Amino acid sequence: MDRSHLNCLKSFILFLNFLCWLCSAFVVAFGEFQMMHSKFASLVTTFWPIFPANTLVVSGTIMTCVCYLGILGGFKENRCMLITFFVLLFILMLVELAMACVFLVYSREIHTYIEHDLMKSLVSYRNGAPEATKKLIDxxxxxxxxxxxxxxxxxxxxGDNVPLSCCTKDPCNNVNFTTWDEGCVVKLRDWFAHNYRSTGAGVVTMFIIQLISMCISVPLFCHLSRQGLGYQ
Structure with missing residues (x-):
């Protein structure tokens, strides 16, 4: 491999890692935005990883650091950084696959957590329990x-203590008002499913970019090893 081919390979891996870094930074920002504007955190507390926002922030932060390491390794032609990037990225991809399998296998249990916590919050709200904070009520x-x-x-x-937020038509200040027929557990399950489909599409895209980055980093590392370069 001559220098021109090496520079082309180096530029390609830098571009892929920079693209992956940008996507990871966007994922973190989007996850933080969801966390700040989420209205469900105080209602479902048993299994916090089911929130897409938490998953996005954690995975995006780790991926940002790993991609930055790949950018430095490719730019400096450093074998130590490249092999570290390869190993960390490989482990991260395995974790992503494992998490995907867990969510697929235990999706029904996750729905049970949502129903249980939602009912617990409703009972606290209805009975005016001490744990029924203003945030939970709101x-x-x-x-x-x-x-x-x-x-x-x-x-x-x-029961006999239906809140005004169930009212379907204004004005909602009278005693006998009509309420929505459907329960919130079905709507929340649909909402979570829709968010996880969107998150899953983003994860698949990131997974493809990660796989290509791994494949490109191998020949670059091998060339640096044959030339005895990469540890300066």
Whole structure:
């Protein structure tokens, strides 16, 4: 491999890693945005990793660091950085595959967590328990208003203490107002499923870029090894 081919390979791996770094930084920013504007964190607390925002922030942060290492390794033609980048990226890809399998296998259990925590929050809200903080009350009202639902399985969950956020038509200040028929657990499950499909599409794209970066880093590392370069 002559110098021109080496420079071409080096430029390609730098471009891929920089693209991957940009995507990872965007993933972190998008995850932080979701965390700041999420109305569900105080309602579902048992299994926090089910939130797409948490998954995006953690995976994006790790991927940003790994891609930065790949950029430095390719730019400086450093074998130590390149092999470290390859190993970390390979481990990260295995973790991504393992997480995907876990979510596929335990998707039903995740739905059970959502239903259990939502019912627990409703009981605290309805009975005026000490753990029914203002944030929990506001978030539950926001979910019912946003998704046009009432209770967990229906308005019957509230008994005689149905909140105004279940009201379907204005004005909602009278005693006998109509409520939404559908419970919020179905709407939230659909919302989580939609978010995970979007997150899954992004993960697949990132996975392809990572795989190509790994394949390109191998011949560059091998060439530096044959020339005895890469540790300066």
């Amino acid at each position: 978030d539950f009202d926001a979910v019912q208003h946003l998704f046009r639902c009432c209770g967990v399985h229906g308005s019957a969950d509230w």
